Amino acid sequence: MSKTGFPAAARRELADTQMRRNVGKATSTIRARRAARVAEVPDWEALRDAGAGIKARAMATMPEQLETLEASVTRAGGQVHWARDAAECNAIVGGIVVGHGAREVIKVKSLATDEIGLNDSLAARGVEAIETDLAELINQLGHDTSSHILVPAIHRNRAEIKLLFEHTIARGQDLGWEITAIAEAARRHLREKFLSVPVAISGANFAVADSGTICVVESEGNGRMCLTLPRVLITVMGIEKVLAEWRDLEVCLQLLPRSATGERMNPYTSLWTGVRADDGPQEFHLVLLDNGRTDVLGDEVGRQALHCIRCSACLNSCPVYSRVGGHAYESVYPGPIGAILTPQLRGLENAPTLPWASSLCGACYEVCPVKIDIPSVLLHLRGRVVREYKSRRSPEALGMEAVGRVFGSQGLYERAQKLARLGRGPIITAALPGWSAMRGLPEVPEQTFREWWRSRPPRPVRGDGPTV
């Protein structure tokens, strides 16, 4: 899909009233559930502080953590690979899969593999990647893209999904209107794949350097199936997922489920370390992916975007996301976190409008379990876009320069006020349609304060009031 930039994409998405209803309903449901589950934790703010500290420390000591992780995983019988970019990562994974002669792989939902386009790369090698997460399956069957970090098919409602399944994996059946029947159709469809496909691919929620343990958090059990039954397991993780020590999990495993699905704990959390004789995959590969992450790390303000634990609370609480939905962000990472992560991962010049995809209301920062100050990073990136990429001769830059001159002189300022009153507002609106489309112009009052002050009839001075 060619990228149009956020304003045009948002306008296109807003025209889809069904999507707006679906996303609006789902985000308001999850907001309430998250709020209730967070409210019952008395030390929530202390956990957020710890979460922020854990991630900041992992970033500041990343070379050491990655080397420790590599050593721990290798010691436990795993193989560690490093990938500079998407192409290198796809080549590594593809090589392992083809080396085992596999024509199919089963996949656990993974944003990192979506980011690098792994499924298409595997298809080019003649390997079919089968998504096993229910929402990913829905998107794969519908040739659709993700619109939410956690629930990628949130833009579809049950009626749409029922029809999709009745035309694909449950052809000729009437699934009815219960979600359980739709889930059961997915269970029947995928069970044989779980029992027979020899290679699985996953992402990682956390990777603990000191123990070499990888953690995947999920709900359905498709994750456990992929992580347990195939002979070969390949995990692709962004380098920012590393945690320094085992006990860091005691914080992250409290913050993530309550922030993500509004549950005290998600149904299944799998933790594994290398390979285990007679239990689970007998060959384990861990691919450590950069793909722009070190560029993000190089920006002292922007690097906190790498702290994200992918809970999606910022999406659900965002007044912009809950109206335009995920596709408007034209990225695997939508919503407020996407607005700061995507431009930094891809390069500002490739997503220059995203830092403006926000009203700066601050709700995202309030709910972030690791206290990423998204509004500040948005402002910082706006500044960088203007300084590094926007022309000095742009209408906005010229306008601001003119305003600066007017504000610097009392005479010019008062004349400008008179001009505005004479109806120059509509002229500005007409001359700067792009600028005024997103901004309301204030009504110009009949009289300025200075004019009123000068026209006041003189009054007797009382007490110690100022004399005129």
Added chain:
Amino acid sequence: MSSAREVVLARVRAALGPGAKIPEVPRAYRQAGALGAGGDAATVDLFCGRVADYQATVSRVSGEELPGALGAACEQREARRIAVPAQAPPWTVEGVELVRDDPPLSPRQLDELDGVLSGCALAIAETGTIVLDGAGACGRRALTLVPDYHLCVVRSVDIVPSVPDAVSALARAATEARPITFISGPSATVDIELVRVEGVHGPRTLDVFVVEG
């Protein structure tokens, strides 16, 4: 030594710059032990309530009542052949054939069984979570995953109050590279309209038996 490794590590070092400050992690939250040792009546009550919130059933029984309770549950769920871990204690379930995972059952054999009976390493009261660590009565991971019905025996003394208590107690299992699985209720999804429904790929029914004492 691969060059990608050297390049990525060099990029990370360059991005951080010289003399990066290493922040302390503030740990003012309730750490392991802050809520007591667990196993007491209040902790067990909390655990049972939280498990029930996930649409799992909880039965509180004595050691003598356990075989009858397991048998009654299997009868209600129409489970006649169920798997047990290779190193399970000598459980008996009235009227049910127990299939020991020794030699290891294949995924297909597991798929044909009606259920699985396991113990657990520990359980977390605050979140209603049972934790398996791949040893003893926990069994292999596939064992408690493929069958559609999971019966889990939890000893009340193994119920800890909080997530930090559990993570602390599991440090040794992690060091020994044992696989660890947290289970909170039956398999579920919120992928459609963010409504939680029970039952996708993992066991769709979870019955928990808390053995007192």
